[in-house]
Amino acid sequence: MHKLTNEQLLALWLEDKLTPSQRTQFEQRCTSDPAFSSMLAATRAMAAAADEFAPMSVPHWDPGLCMTPKAVTSKPSVWWQGAWLPLGAMAMSALAMVLSLTNFSIHQSDAGLVIGFAKPASEVAILAEVDTRLAAHKAALEAVSGQYLLALQEQQAKANATLTAYLLETSREQRREDFAELVQFINQQRADDQLFVARQLKRLQQNLLDDVLTPAEQPIK
Amino acid sequence: MFEKTDEQLIQRAIAGNQRAWSKLVRRYQARLYNYAWRMCGNGDDAMDLLQDIFISVFRNLPGYRQQGSFEGWLYRIAHRRCVEFFRRRKPTDSLQGEAEQVCSGDGPARRHEVSSTQHKLLQSLQHLPLEQRLVVELKFFNQLTFDDIAAQLNISSNTAKSRLYAGLSKLKGLWETDHA
Numbered sequence: 001m002h003k004l005t006n007e008q009l010l011a012l013w014l015e016d017k018l019t020p021s022q023r024t025q026f027e028q029r030c031t032s033d034p035a036f037s038s039m040l041a042a043t044r045a046m047a048a049a050a051d052e053f054a055p056m057s058v059p060h061w062d063p064g065l066c067m068t069p070k071a072v073t074s075k076p077s078v079w080w081q082g083a084w085l086p087l088g089a090m091a092m093s094a095l096a097m098v099l100s101l102t103n104f105s106i107h108q109s110d111a112g113l114v115i116g117f118a119k120p121a122s123e124v125a126i127l128a129e130v131d132t133r134l135a136a137h138k139a140a141l142e143a144v145s146g147q148y149l150l151a152l153q154e155q156q157a158k159a160n161a162t163l164t165a166y167l168l169e170t171s172r173e174q175r176r177e178d179f180a181e182l183v184q185f186i187n188q189q190r191a192d193d194q195l196f197v198a199r200q201l202k203r204l205q206q207n208l209l210d211d212v213l214t215p216a217e218q219p220i221k
Numbered sequence: 222m223f224e225k226t227d228e229q230l231i232q233r234a235i236a237g238n239q240r241a242w243s244k245l246v247r248r249y250q251a252r253l254y255n256y257a258w259r260m261c262g263n264g265d266d267a268m269d270l271l272q273d274i275f276i277s278v279f280r281n282l283p284g285y286r287q288q289g290s291f292e293g294w295l296y297r298i299a300h301r302r303c304v305e306f307f308r309r310r311k312p313t314d315s316l317q318g319e320a321e322q323v324c325s326g327d328g329p330a331r332r333h334e335v336s337s338t339q340h341k342l343l344q345s346l347q348h349l350p351l352e353q354r355l356v357v358e359l360k361f362f363n364q365l366t367f368d369d370i371a372a373q374l375n376i377s378s379n380t381a382k383s384r385l386y387a388g389l390s391k392l393k394g395l396w397e398t399d400h401a
Binding site: 050059217 | 237239242246247251265266267271272276279322336338339342353357360361366367382384385386389390392393396397
């Protein structure tokens with residue numbers, strides 16, 4: 001049987017954890033060891049005094065005094081003094097760094113809102129699409145411009161032809177009129193000339209008659 | 222049924238509810254006051270220590286994680302404040318050394334409340350070094366096991382037993398001297 005010290009025996013007895021063999025040892029120690037028995041008596045006296053101890057009444061005091069500003073808990077009285085604020089600020093800074101390093105972007109187009117990391121592939125496609133459309137537009141514009149030019153030229157040609165015809169027609173008319181006037185003038189001149197010649201002939205005739213015939217032979221005028 | 226639990230009062234006290242805090246204090250102040258009195262030996266120091274304890278409790282309330290009972294957590298703070306209280310009073314003394322007999326600063330009114338036997342007990346306890354006094358207090362007045370005492374004081378169970386035995390030896394010597 002393992003021999004326990006006085007301290008161990010007393011501790012086991014205080015907690016009522018003595019085994020039968022230990023209890024035997026305890027009882028033997030009580031009778032054989034005066035020091036142990038006096039310790040036991042003192043322990044019993046202490047236990048009795050504790051049981052009989054009448055609690056003292058607490059003097060009146062204000063527990064609210066413990067809620068001093070120095071004793072204020074971490075819970076803030078205003079929201080901007082919260083412990084979450086520095087952490088939140090740090091989290092937001094970290095997020096901003098991540099967004100910046102990963103080329104985060106938000107694009108709005110006719111197709112909708114595109115949110116993504118790194119340069120979106122659609123931007124390349126969009127640029128290619130723009131180039132294609134520009135080329136097509138340019139080709140269409142050129143075709144339309146060519147057609148317009150042709151139309152313009154045709155119109156111009158028609159206009160020129162019309163003008164020419166008009167001019168020709170007009171000048172023909174004028175020439176005709178001019179010729180008519182000329183002919184008329186010439187005819188008038190010829191008529192005048194004919195009258196002149198007729199008068200000259202008549203005079204001549206008269207003169208001849210004057211020369212040849214006597215006054216008795218001259219016709220009655 | 223309508224009695225609020227410690228946890229409910231704690232949450233409200235953390236939120237700044239003075240009534241909840243006062244209720245929580247009144248629930249435990251008697252036990253802690255008597256603890257403080259047995260440790261200090263007089264009412265004035267006991268009151269100072271009590272307020273020290275509750276100021277520390279309030280400050281640490283948000284840190285209470287409901288691991289174990291609130292009373293156990295409370296007493297852990299009380300022990301720390303008690304050690305600090307004595308250290309402040311006598312910074313050069315070791316806590317294991319002989320405790321200086323505290324001169325009772327109680328007035329006649331307080332002494333009337335305390336019986337002579339009780340007064341004698343309190344005076345005897347003041348002769349013990351603080352660390353032995355703590356173990357005697359927890360063992361005989363709080364009915365804790367040696368394992369619980371060890372957990373409270375952050376010592377081993379064997380150390381707790383040794384300190385109790387040494388404390389009881391000293392008390393035995395004192396009482397024998399008084400009776401002689």
